Amino acid sequence: MAGRVCVVTGANRGIGLEVAARLARAGDTVLLTARDPAKAERAARGLAGRVEPRRLDVSDDESVAEFARGVREAHGRVDVLVNNAAIHYDTWQRASGADLGVVREALETNLLGAWRVTQALLPLLRAGRHGRVVNVSSEAGSLASMGAGTPAYAVSKAGLNALTRMLAAELRRDRVLVNAVCPGWVATDMGGPGGRPVAEGAASVLWAVDLPDDGPTGGFFRDGRPLPW
Template identity: 70%
Template sequence: MAGEGADLPVAVVTGANRGIGYEVVRQLADRRHRVVLGSRDLDKGRAAAARLDPGGERVTAVRLDVADAESVAAMADRVTRELGRVDVVVNNAAILYDTWAQARSADLAEVQQALDTNLFGAWRVTQALLPLLRRSSHGRVVMVSSEGGSLHAMSGGTPAYSVSKAALNALTRLLAGELGRDGVLVNAVCPGWVATDMGGRGGRPVAEGAAGVVWAATLPDGGPTGGFFRDGEPLAW
């Protein structure tokens, strides 16, 4: 992870070899962050990092499976040893947009799988990097959520995805309350319906969805915390 700009803020982005995560990495690197690009498949992560930063000075790929505690611990250990700081964590990794399912008949093994990545994955990563975040003078945590997890808007369908995102929103509130004294801002962001592999065709451009995530990742000191946003505007929980 050696390279220029050792004093630049460091961001860790999960699920970042494609889609929204990839674009978040690009935008943060453009804003003079050193970015750790987390990918379950290291070869795909390295290829993505090389496209974004051929010289390897701003973007570094690491193998990161957020559903695997050992993988998360290894990532945190490497970041600690080689960079010694983390200022931004973007919990983007997510799976299972289960449009085929209904809560009344859901496969609970599928629901558990979604929770392990979409909720517990974000929880694991945040806990693992928390010692470094607390040392930062501008710590930021962004949970990439969805309006599908809004209790206000919820009515049925996509049970694994919706429940996992609602739980992620609850975690956002808890962490924001606990980390406020450390100056760490924690927010949930819905990027909207974005044209990605998960979102499918017809959504908004990826760059637009990612911009709202980057907004939360680069909030000024004294900015909002414990909120749920899309494009910088509040959403109902």
């Protein structure tokens, strides 16, 4: 699978950074993106392989359009898109009294950001003919087990799961596989201490990145095993 052009959003730390590092070590060209270009550059300097730091604010139309133009000019295709950027794990809120401004911000990044970037890069994913879109989701977005708490985050991830299903159905004939992956509770800045190692969460994401052409699409997985919607 080496030699692919891979885009990872929100890749300056945590799971995104680990995914970028492992793809680069495997021989892929990785476009490591972050809202702050200085943070992207610092993260990229610490990695071996072909890593290109790029500014990308997934919540901003102009930023996404500029990024897509740059990728088209530099590479002409995208083989892998990992929609990892996310904000607001709002453990302090409940739906009945949630700050809807926080909810709106979460939706703008966690759902619409992934949607926006996927739309912008679709021509390049189609050009690659073996595209993979991996939406980094969470079991917090599973309707089967959803309860109280983290309303902004949970609703945004449930929406991301729904988007995954729709895109998978629409892009199947283009040979673009689209899946949602829950990396589990991972010890990152967002997840906090006590979770599984970042490498294990990243491995769950990479499983979907490395699926063969006849692999599943439109699914929700953790560690390669289906999760309930």
